[in-house]
Amino acid sequence: MWTNTPITKALDLLYPVIQGPFGGGVSSTQLVAAVSNAGGLGSFGANALSPAQITEVVTDIRAKTSRPFAINLWVMTEAEPGLSAATFEKVGGWFAPYYRELGLEAPKPPARFAQDYAAQIEALLEAKPPVASFVFGIPSKDVLQACRKRGIFTIGTATTVEEAEALEEAGLDAVVATGLEAGGHRPSFLRSAEDSLTGTLALVPQVADRVKIPVIAAGAIADGRGVVAALALGAQAVQIGTAFLGCAESGAPSVHREMLFQPEARDTQLTRAFSGRLVRAIRNRFMDDMTKHAADLPPYPIQNWFSGSLRKAAIEQGKADFLSLQAGQGAGLLKERTAQALMDKLVRETSAALNAISR
Ligand SMILES: Cc1cc2nc3c(=O)[nH]c(=O)nc-3n(C[C@H](O)[C@H](O)[C@H](O)COP(=O)(O)O)c2cc1C
Structure with missing residues (x-):
């Protein structure tokens, strides 16, 4: 069954579908909880939050769902x-x-x-979300060790094969391979973002060939056809951003959400x-x-x-x-306007597309 992958097993999910985190204040605890309650993994982008706000957000998500969820931070290793x-x-x-x-x-x-990254990390470790995901670099050894000690599953993000290898080498539990089609920032950290522009179709299988940790595909996946393609390319889950951003529960301003359609x-x-x-x-x-x-x-x-x-x-x-x-x-593929409707459609269409292929 396509719903059974190393990622769904490790994170106790019903479906290998991750709602991508949104930084800059457009995540919402409603969306995270709706996706997690529907059997996927909701993620909250906390890059713009103070440590106290991170604590509040995690408490709020826990009040809305007993299912696993992720908190996402932007790695900052250099002084401002x-x-x-x-x-x-x-x-x-x-x-x-x-x-x-x-x-x-x-x-x-x-x-x-920007927020103080070290203080954000302290708040994250204290709040102990089931999953911590990171962009723009590799969290330090100490941070990864502290996550492991607390049972926090860690996900890094790569825009090139080399970045995926570096994340695996550092000990991250899984890696998002994000193609140039993806919405949001290009979180490249080994080369400039302009020099790290590989599409999802090319990046995912090359990453899957080179790392042993589970690979999560991101970039222009918005329906069941995309999920099937990602799984066929060697991914064990998908991370979907834009299609979830368009849902009523997202924290995007209504003018932004409407524009997506x-x-x-x-x-x-x-x-x-x-x-x-x-x-x-x-x-x-x-x-x-x-x-x-x-x-x-x-x-x-x-x-x-x-x-x-x-x-x-x-x-x-x-x-x-x-x-x-x-x-x-x-974005041109967007139709659904709520997280539950989008999750239902992804599950229905993925099963149907797999059946159609096997016929
Ligand atoms: C508004 C917006 C904000 C985002 N912010 C973050 C972020 O803070 N951290 C992160 O890991 N990914 C971020 N992303 C990337 C998404 O989590 C996801 O990987 C990406 O949107 C997948 O590609 P898609 O938009 O084609 O589905 C953001 C994406 C969008 C659209």
Whole structure:
């Protein structure tokens, strides 16, 4: 049976379907619980959360489901880059017309631009979720050992075969192989994201051939045909982002969720404009405007902080022009609007597609 894989066994799932985590505040405990209660693995992207918020989120998920779930963090091994007065003035100048348009005061530089990763890790270990997943690198030996000691199953994320091998070597329990079609950031960490653009169809079987840990396929999987293809390529589970982001339970602003079902969602691009890191999102005015500064953008998390205050106001004002409308190349396949309907459809279609092939 396709529902029986090393991943479903290890994580006690009914189906080898993982709802991909969404960072930047668009995860919701409702979606995580709905997917986990339906027999998949719900994931919460906690990269933007303070340690106290991570504790609250895990408590909230536990109140909504007794099934396994994952908490996801962005690995940060280096100190935050500094922001010189000259860069602040220059980048602030690019943003000034947008702040005016949205009726915002230009923000003052904060003490830190992103959350304290070490403190997030402490909160995660303390909260002991059944699964911890990571992007943008390899968690340290100490962190992985602490996870093992607490019975936390660990998942790393690779955009190349070499990254998958490095994650296995470090002792991660499973690896997501994420193709260039996927929505969200390209979480590359050995080479630049621009040099790590392999499609799902090519990446998954090569990773499956080179590592022994279970492989989870991600990137443009949105229906049963995609699940069957991923399993045929050697994956033991799929991780689906965009199709779950479109569900009513997701934390995406309604203007973003609605856009996923529109023809514009077929026009996605990879850009560093929003966060300073390469992300796949639906083309919009902010992305187009920023191309003229492409060679000069400050790195993550500085660019992310500049655009973050714009995004907050844009959500309140329902303006899609300034949102990071993250979406994968499979957006055109979206139909279902709730997590239960999507899970039901994936299970039904996967069984039907396998039957059709064997006939
Ligand atoms: C809005 C959005 C935010 C995302 N944030 C994260 C994140 O914080 N951590 C992570 O591991 N993956 C993140 N992803 C990637 C998804 O978890 C998933 O791997 C990816 O969306 C799968 O490709 P698909 O969108 O084609 O289904 C994000 C994806 C989207 C669409």
